[in-house]
Amino acid sequence: MAQVRLSGIAKAFGKVTALDAMDLVIEDGELVCLLGPSGSGKSTLLRLIGGFETPSEGTIAIDGVDVTRLPPERRPTAMVFQSHALWSHMTVHGNIAFGLKLRRLPRAEIRERVERVLDLVGLSGYGARLPSQLSGGQQQRVALARSLVIEPKILLLDEPFASLDQHLRERLRDEVRDIQQRLGITAVFVTHGQDEALAISDRIVVLADGRMQQVGRPGEIYAEPKTAFVAGFIGAMNMLDGTLADGEIAAGGLKLPAEGSGPARLAIRPEDIALSEPEEGRMVTVRRMIDFGSHVVVDSTLADGTHLRVQTDKAVRVEAGERVGIRVERWTVFAEGEEPRRYRSDTVRSFRDVRYA
Amino acid sequence: MIAALRSGVAGGRLSGLLLVALPVALLIWLVLWPVLQAIVGTVYFPGTGFSTASYAYFFTDAYSLRNLWLTLWVTALTSVLRVAVAMPIALYLRFRSGPVAALVQALALFPMFVPSVLVAYAFIRVLGPNGIVDTILVALHLPKLASPYLTPAGPIIGLVWDGLPLTLLLLLSGLGRVSIASVDAARDLGAGSFTLFTRIILPRIQSSIIVTLAFNVLGLFSAFTLPFLLGPASPEMMGPYMQRTFSDNADPLNATTQAVITFAFCAAFGLIYVRAIAKGRKAPA
Ligand SMILES: Nc1ncnc2c1ncn2[C@@H]1O[C@H](COP(=O)(O)OP(=O)(O)O)[C@@H](O)[C@H]1O
Numbered sequence A: 001m002a003q004v005r006l007s008g009i010a011k012a013f014g015k016v017t018a019l020d021a022m023d024l025v026i027e028d029g030e031l032v033c034l035l036g037p038s039g040s041g042k043s044t045l046l047r048l049i050g051g052f053e054t055p056s057e058g059t060i061a062i063d064g065v066d067v068t069r070l071p072p073e074r075r076p077t078a079m080v081f082q083s084h085a086l087w088s089h090m091t092v093h094g095n096i097a098f099g100l101k102l103r104r105l106p107r108a109e110i111r112e113r114v115e116r117v118l119d120l121v122g123l124s125g126y127g128a129r130l131p132s133q134l135s136g137g138q139q140q141r142v143a144l145a146r147s148l149v150i151e152p153k154i155l156l157l158d159e160p161f162a163s164l165d166q167h168l169r170e171r172l173r174d175e176v177r178d179i180q181q182r183l184g185i186t187a188v189f190v191t192h193g194q195d196e197a198l199a200i201s202d203r204i205v206v207l208a209d210g211r212m213q214q215v216g217r218p219g220e221i222y223a224e225p226k227t228a229f230v231a232g233f234i235g236a237m238n239m240l241d242g243t244l245a246d247g248e249i250a251a252g253g254l255k256l257p258a259e260g261s262g263p264a265r266l267a268i269r270p271e272d273i274a275l276s277e278p279e280e281g282r283m284v285t286v287r288r289m290i291d292f293g294s295h296v297v298v299d300s301t302l303a304d305g306t307h308l309r310v311q312t313d314k315a316v317r318v319e320a321g322e323r324v325g326i327r328v329e330r331w332t333v334f335a336e337g338e339e340p341r342r343y344r345s346d347t348v349r350s351f352r353d354v355r356y357a
Numbered sequence B: 001m002i003a004a005l006r007s008g009v010a011g012g013r014l015s016g017l018l019l020v021a022l023p024v025a026l027l028i029w030l031v032l033w034p035v036l037q038a039i040v041g042t043v044y045f046p047g048t049g050f051s052t053a054s055y056a057y058f059f060t061d062a063y064s065l066r067n068l069w070l071t072l073w074v075t076a077l078t079s080v081l082r083v084a085v086a087m088p089i090a091l092y093l094r095f096r097s098g099p100v101a102a103l104v105q106a107l108a109l110f111p112m113f114v115p116s117v118l119v120a121y122a123f124i125r126v127l128g129p130n131g132i133v134d135t136i137l138v139a140l141h142l143p144k145l146a147s148p149y150l151t152p153a154g155p156i157i158g159l160v161w162d163g164l165p166l167t168l169l170l171l172l173s174g175l176g177r178v179s180i181a182s183v184d185a186a187r188d189l190g191a192g193s194f195t196l197f198t199r200i201i202l203p204r205i206q207s208s209i210i211v212t213l214a215f216n217v218l219g220l221f222s223a224f225t226l227p228f229l230l231g232p233a234s235p236e237m238m239g240p241y242m243q244r245t246f247s248d249n250a251d252p253l254n255a256t257t258q259a260v261i262t263f264a265f266c267a268a269f270g271l272i273y274v275r276a277i278a279k280g281r282k283a284p285a
């Protein structure tokens, strides 16, 4: 139904470059999350797709039709805003019916479609209320319904649940995913929460400083980050500054096999480290043990004081100050200007060419 | 414990009263007392007793009534014109940004820093007889236009210009409560500029518009400088009329009567103003 193709998109506000060199294809029926820290250009990208901004460079096509210069109302998109976008002087019904009335649909059809979409977002019977008589979560459901009722091909959501508490946020994001799948529409979801992105996306676009860092499926981005930024941003990660020499990387007193030379960053996930017998060059001092119930995280320090987080089995018990050995099972080395190199302890060979399955 | 709480509450009330005491005292001394004096002075005469003759005179005197009507008419038209001119500027400033918007804002607020007397003389130099507009028309061999100087249109043009900044600021503060996202959402669903204004923006700034109108009316009804310098000699607006009755005609009784009547009108508009503000407070943004 609806494919979005961005080609060579750049957007500058005066001297500020909000987005640069964006090439991206969002496939029909896909839910793509734009993930990145605040100010990375997520909203700008979404607003470009929705027609609220025009790119400084590049083109945007929807289903092969160039829409770069079209205003929002002439694109098959509908946007859900972060908050305060409901019209407080209209009832819930009035808010949702607005887009349909503009399309001059018959009254009976408007009423029926509003009822149906209210049902879809779980707000049947709330039509006569004013937005101020709803909770924050209900208000965002109305905003969602208002966008869905006009049957857009592409749903755009700009951190729609950012102002809600965690539980509600989790429930609503799952509902959005559910509705998106049921209606089979394309969706672009902006978030700065990696959990949110990992939980609902078909693919994630990681943005930083207005540039695309990586595009991929959630598991892929987690397992095979392409840049040090992505490695540090998605999921828990130990990022250590080290030096490559003699087939080894030395970082904070830790030494691991690695090719190359010069400065590099060593990335190790806490779950890729196991506790083991003490051994020279593989020792840490326990600072604190954090018991999450399902697993245990050991906050420890390397010989030079660098922090290292280790995730282990919930049965493990260690004491603060205790010296324990570690075994690193997987690690990734990021050297400036080179592709990341991934290693694992059982083979100790670069497996950067092995695609994530 | 409860006693302490009570005295705390009582203490809060006391300091609250003290806080409002000064402005209230000033209000009584500078406003209510002179008003009361004026009212009493126009209806009670030591020696002869009560008489409403001066009011009867005002409301039967054709000239006084014409002045009152002119004042009401100029006030109404000027208030509406101010809002009509300031609204597009306010909308532009609220929903656009950048260097052009900054320039527009500076230009629109400029009149605030120009004293009324200067406005009047600038007006005369530009629009008055043999002013710049006339000179240009003559140079181009075009027929002269009737100058608005010394007609009711004179003070209206001057007053609109003079009151534009404050009107703009009042409207802008009202528009501040309309979020950009709510306007974007309406655009997204297909609302054009007209629908956007009438269905989304206007309903949410209604009370601000009433406040703005009432605020303008209050100031305009007793405006003096611009009507005095730019307006016709007859009929005249209440401000110049009062001044002339008082000093030129040396008739303090009728001047005071005119003042009381003017005050009564302003008080009525003041009531609308206060009510609109109270309503605006209650209404969710
Ligand atoms: N209308 C605008 N005018 C000027 N700068 C803007 C505007 N919108 C966004 N920016 C700038 O563009 C960059 C990206 O902003 P944004 O897309 O809102 O980031 P995000 O949504 O990821 O937090 C920021 O540096 C921001 O200051």
Ligand SMILES: [Mg+2]
Pocket (backbone or CB within 6 Å): A042, A043, A044, A159
């Ligand atoms: Mg944003």
